[in-house]
Amino acid sequence: MPISYIRESIEKSEITNSDRLTIVQKKVELKRGMKHEILACDIFQDAIIGYNDSSPAYITAFVTPYPVIYSNMNFATGMANRGPAAGNDTILFKAVMGPFTQGTTTLLPFEQFPSPQIGAGPSFSFYTPFVYFTLILHDENVDEAVFSNLAISFMLKVKSTKASVTTYGLGMIRERSVAQGINLMNQGRTIPKADNVGQIFPAWKYGGIRPERMLRGTAARNFWLNYSAEESEAMLDTANLRTYIKGARTMDGFDQAFGTDDAVKGPIPDWLRFGLNRGLVSGPLRAQQPPRKLADNGNTLML
Numbered sequence: 001m002p003i004s005y006i007r008e009s010i011e012k013s014e015i016t017n018s019d020r021l022t023i024v025q026k027k028v029e030l031k032r033g034m035k036h037e038i039l040a041c042d043i044f045q046d047a048i049i050g051y052n053d054s055s056p057a058y059i060t061a062f063v064t065p066y067p068v069i070y071s072n073m074n075f076a077t078g079m080a081n082r083g084p085a086a087g088n089d090t091i092l093f094k095a096v097m098g099p100f101t102q103g104t105t106t107l108l109p110f111e112q113f114p115s116p117q118i119g120a121g122p123s124f125s126f127y128t129p130f131v132y133f134t135l136i137l138h139d140e141n142v143d144e145a146v147f148s149n150l151a152i153s154f155m156l157k158v159k160s161t162k163a164s165v166t167t168y169g170l171g172m173i174r175e176r177s178v179a180q181g182i183n184l185m186n187q188g189r190t191i192p193k194a195d196n197v198g199q200i201f202p203a204w205k206y207g208g209i210r211p212e213r214m215l216r217g218t219a220a221r222n223f224w225l226n227y228s229a230e231e232s233e234a235m236l237d238t239a240n241l242r243t244y245i246k247g248a249r250t251m252d253g254f255d256q257a258f259g260t261d262d263a264v265k266g267p268i269p270d271w272l273r274f275g276l277n278r279g280l281v282s283g284p285l286r287a288q289q290p291p292r293k294l295a296d297n298g299n300t301l302m303l
Contacts, residue, residue: 003039004030006156008133009046015137017057017145021081022137024150025067030129031160033168037125040157041093041114045107050148051100057139058098061152064090065128069181070136078140085185086113089178092124092131093154100139100147127163127171131156213259213267240265248272 010024030036043061051057058075060083062068068083068090075082086094095112114123133154139145163171247260247268258270293301 002160004156004158004160006131006158007153009151009153010133010135011046011152012150013148015147015150017137017139017141017147020079020139020141020145021070022147023068023070024135024137026133028131028133030131030158032129033163033165034129034160035125035127035163035167035171036129037159037161038092038123038156039159040121040155041119041123042116042155043093043095043110043112044153044155045097045110046151046153047149048105048107049100049150051102051104051139051145052148053139053141053145054102055140055145056099056101057137057145057147058096058100059152060136060138061093061095061097061154062091062132062134062136063093063154063156064132064134064179065092065126065130065175066090066179067132068134068136069179071181071185072183073185075138079138082138083134083136084182088182090175092126093119093156097152122159126175127168128175131158210255211257212271213257213261213269215266215269215272244268244272245276 006028008026008028010026012024015022015024041063049059055078058079060075062083070081070083072080073082074080083094084091091113093113095110097108097110100108112119135150135152137147243262243265247262247265248270250260252258252260257267259268259272261267295301
């Protein structure tokens with residue numbers, strides 16, 4: 001499992017950016033028949049990059065196993081043809097540097113993918129025996145803008161392990177297919193506020209758990225207890241018992257408390273419906289079970 005350190009730089013004393021977009025690229029060949037895993041990746045701006053135009057400019061840096069294909073999607077207003085998104089499977093590393101302005105005299109901050117914390121450890125693996133270092137220069141100038149003193153360095157730490165012929169071949173086919181490029185991407189469904197029914201948890205909107213009603217312990221009529229699974233304690237008459245059960249089974253709004261308010265008995269919680277005996281759930285029990293008739297083989301005959 002050899003580990004390779006690839007240190008490369010892209011350096012240009014001057015680049016004239018034509019038609020608002022320029023691509024600068026460098027290719028490094030790796031050993032064939034191997035699975036390559038990125039153990040660490042970093043980028044560094046070696047110099048203060050000069051820029052001669054008043055409109056802002058940006059540089060996007062890529063590390064990919066195939067050449068970067070610019071798309072029909074915009075980088076910003078007035079800056080067309082950006083490279084693939086960081087979520088694309090061809091991207092091993094990506095950084096956006098800028099904005100560059102006329103007379104810039106300091107090193108510029110940049111955003112990178114994976115983040116510095118993740119990029120310092122193992123991230124992506126690939127089979128294609130090449131690595132491309134690419135810079136895409138964007139600006140808003142309709143004519144020609146000039147970048148000078150361009151110097152950016154890359155560092156890759158790559159672990160290469162032997163791959164079987166089948167795995168290597170399938171990996172190459174997949175990566176080549178993905179690298180063909182996506183000229184335009186429109187994805188992710190849009191959900192209007194009025195149509196977002198059943199797709200949220202009510203607690204997110206109203207905060208915390210839903211409230212629940214409790215019985216008032218002011219009189220014996222507010223309770224009933226189960227003696228066993230088949231009978232209830234005689235603390236309520238049939239009408240009151242049915243009122244409690246009906247109130248406990250009433251559907252409420254998603255932002256309302258469980259259970260129902262009763263004018264006389266007060267709030268009736270929904271948990272009263274749990275543990276009901278069979279007579280309350282399915283109706284009164286028969287005084288006597290119907291007789292069973294058995295067939296000659298012992299099976300019960302249905303009446």
